[in-house]
Amino acid sequence: MPPRNNPMSAVQKKKTVSTTRKKGTASSSKSPRTPKKVQAKHSHIMPVWLRNILAVMIVGCFSIAFYYFFIRPYAYRWKPCHGLKEYGVCIPAGYDIHGIDISHYQGKIDWPKLRQNKETVTPLHFIFMKATEGGDHGDTTFSANFANARNHGFIRGAYHFYIPSTDALKQADFFIRTVKLDTGDLPPVLDVEVTGRKEKTELQQGIKRWLDRVESHYGVKPILYTSYKFKTRYLDDSIFNAYPYWIAHYYVDSVRYQGKWDFWQHTDVGNVPGIKEDVDLNVFNGTLEDLRKLTIK
Structure with a gap:
């Protein structure tokens, strides 16, 4: 003989829904914490001003090298x-x-x-x-x-x-x-x-x-x-x-x-x-x- 259903009462359902909403509201109201690994990663990001200085130095070194090896030896060609x-x-x-x-x-x-x-x-x-x-x-x-x-x-x-x-x-x-x-x-x-x-x-x-x-x-x-x-x-x-x-x-x-x-x-x-x-x-x-x-x- 199959067991009889034991349906939850209306009062119990109401309490359960209310409790679930409170838990969801409580968890969503808290601000998420940034993981320590992410914080460490952000702490090593190079400042913009330092990155710009390095870029200028690299371009400058490349320009000097290009002139020394490719322009200077043949500069005589363009002399008057x-x-x-x-x-x-x-x-x-x-x-x-x-x-x-x-x-x-x-x-x-x-x-x-x-x-x-x-x-x-x-x-x-x-x-x-x-x-x-x-x-x-x-x-x-x-x-x-x-x-x-x-x-x-x-x-x-x-x-x-x-x-x-x-x-x-x-x-x-x-x-x-x-x-x-x-x-x-x-x-x-x-x-x-x-x-x-x-x-x-x-x-x-x-x-x-x-x-x-x-x-x-x-x-x-x-x-x-x-x-x-x-x-x-x-x-x-x-x-x-x-x-x-x-x-x-x-x-x-x-x-x-x-x-x-x-x-x-x-x-x-x-x-x-x-x-x-x-x-x-x-x-x-x-x-x-x-x-x-x-x-x-």
């Missing part, structure tokens, strides 16, 4: 040119003998058009061409450029890009096999720009071995090409002062190197008719007769 402007750049004052150096980066050259630059206000007299790099990498345009330079009346020269991690004699022999210098050509050039993580003494020994081997073969002292900072830092030994020096120093009014130098590569953004890409421009520190005296006899 008070002298002669040719080939898209301001030509260093006081030098009459000009030239360029080229490699496969310049692409196919229009030699008849390039030859016309021998008749300008700033005539080009000499051209250096990249021949080799390391122990087995030859420049793909060297043979054609080397022959065309002679055929179009330029005083020509060839250079080797030195890789310190490759045996110096292997590099020297590779250059000798590749480059056949003739009477009237400039001495061979060693281009040194990297250390290859070699110790200074070891780097110097390798470079000297290359220079000795090449000098023995061609019968003339090679030209040493590097930046003035690299030379003063890594090739400061007096034995390297015996070689003709070709200094790379861009976007300056004059050479800052205090020693003797023969060639100065003063820019890498020359715009020369006959060459589509930007090209390095150089000056010779002497007369045309002095330049011819430097060539192979």
